[in-house]
Amino acid sequence: MFKKILIANRGEVALRIIYACRELGIKTVAVYSEADENQLHVRFADEDVCIGPARSADSYLNVPAVISAAEITGADAIHPGYGFLSESAYLAEVCEACHIKFIGPSPQVIRLMGDKSRARRVMKKAGVPILPGTDGPIESEDKAVKAAKEIGYPVIIKATAGGGGRGMRVVRAAGELSHAFKTAQREAEAAFGIGDVYLEKYVESPRHVEFQVLGDQHGAVVHLGERECSIQRRHQKLLEESPSPALSEKMRRRMGAIVIDAAKAVQYTNAGTFEFLMDPDGRFYFMEVNTRLQVEHPVTEMVTGIDIVKEQIRIAAGERLGFKQSEITFTGHSIECRVNAEDPETFVPSPGLIHAFSVPGGPGVRVETFAHSDCTVSPYYDSMIAKIIVHGRDRQEAIARMKRTLEMTVIEGIKTSIPLHLRILADADFIAGKLSTSFMERLLSRPTQGRLAEAV
DSSP: OOEEEEEEOHHHHHHHHHHHHHHHHHEEEEEEEEETTHHHHHHHEEEEEEESSSSGGGTTTHHHHHHHHHHHHTTTTEESSSSTTTTTHHHHHHHHTTTEEEESSSSHHHHHHHHHHHHHHHHHHOOOOOOOOOOSSOSHHHHHHHHHHOOOEEEEEEETTTTTTTTEEEOOHHHHHHHHHHHHHHHHHHHSSSSOOOEEEEOOSSSEEEEEEEEOOTOOOEEEEEEEEEEEETTEEEEEEESSSTOOOHHHHHHHHHHHHHHHHHTEEEEEEEEEEEEETSSSEEEEEEEEEOTTTHHHHHHHOHHHHHHHHHHHHOOOOSSGGGHHHHHHEEEEEEEESSSTTTTOOOOEEEEEEEEEOTTTEEEESSSTTTTTOTTTOOOOEEEEEEEESHHHHHHHHHHHHHTTTTEESSSHHHHHHHHHHOOOOHHOOOOOOTTHHHHHHHHOOHHHHHHO
C-alpha cells in the first residue's frame, strides 16, 4: 500500500480523497494555487505545496509543478480527482517515467477513450450498441454534408477530444451544417487544441444514463449499477440519482454485462464510467467513457455501500477487488444536488465571501464541500461549492429528504442554485420519473410566479 499520496486537485474532491487516505492510514500532500492558500484541503493534508498563481493553467494544470511537488515530498502516488488533469494521458505517462503511481487507468486507455471517434470504433467492435455515425474525424465540409445525408437529420457534430458540451452542435437541416461544422471545429481547437470533429445521429430528448465500473490489475471487472444524469443545463449536470427510474432489474443486468465485457475488451483498470443515451423506446447507445472518478460517485456509494475512492487506491496499489459482481447489492435510492455559486435565474456566477454556511444533517444526509462561514468562493475555478447527497428507502423518501435538507440550508453572502434545485424537485414530471436531457429546457421555459426563491 502507498505511504503518501499527492492530491492534484482542490476543493471538495481534494477533501474527499483526504478522507479516504486518513481511513487507510496514508499520508497526504495537498497542492494549491496562491488563491487557495487558506482552503480546507490545504489545512487538513499532512503536507502542502504551492504550485503557482491563481490561474489554473499556471497551477493545477501545470504538470511539471505537480510532479515536482510529488518528488519533493516523496509521494509515491498521485490522485488527480476529477477535472483539471484527471484525464490527462500525459500526466499518467510522466508519472510512469518518474516511478510515481497514477491513480487511474493506464495512459493508453485514457488516450484511447479520450478520442471519442476511436472509442466509438472500439466499443462497436466490443459489441456495445452505438449510434449511426462516422468512423473517424470528418476532414472537410463536403464530407460532412455527404455523411449527414447518409446518417439522416438531425445529426450532432462532436469534437473527438470533446467534453462539457464544447465543440458540439446539433444540426437539423442541411442548410445549417456549414456554419455548425465550422463553429464546432473552432470551439474544439480553442478548448482542446485539436479541431477534429465527427458526426453522429442525434437522439431527441434522450435520457443520460451511465454505469460505474471498477477493474483491478488482475483482469477482474465489476459494475456498481447505473446513475441517472438527465437533469442538465448546457451539458452540465445539476442533479444525479441512483438507480435510474427508467431501468428494470433485467435491463440493469443486461447493460451491466455489456459494460463489463467492454471494459475487459480495452483492459480497463481502476474506476471509470460508461455513459449512454437511452431513447424514448428504451434503446441504449454508447456515448463516451470517463476515465476518472465522477462528481456524482457518492450516489453510487450510498446505494452500494462501496467506497469508490478507497477502491481506486487499492487497485492502483495492485490489490485485487475484494468482491465479486454477485456480492454487490443495491439498497434504496440516492440523489445528489450540485450546489453552485450562481444566480438561480440568470446563472451568472456569484463568487465572493460566504458570511454564513450551514447544511442540516439528519438521517441519510451526506455533504461534501470546501465551503464554511467566512470563506471566499474564488472566481478562478468551477462554481460548484457543495454536493448534497441523500439516501432513502425509496425514491419518494429520497426526494422528500433532499427537499427538507435544501429548505433548511443556510448560505448567506452569495447566490446559489438551491432555489432552482427545489423547483426541479417539486416538478410533477421529475416526481414521476419522466426525465430527459431536455427536462431543464422545458422547465425553464415555464413562467414562474415572482422570483424563483419565492416560487419554491
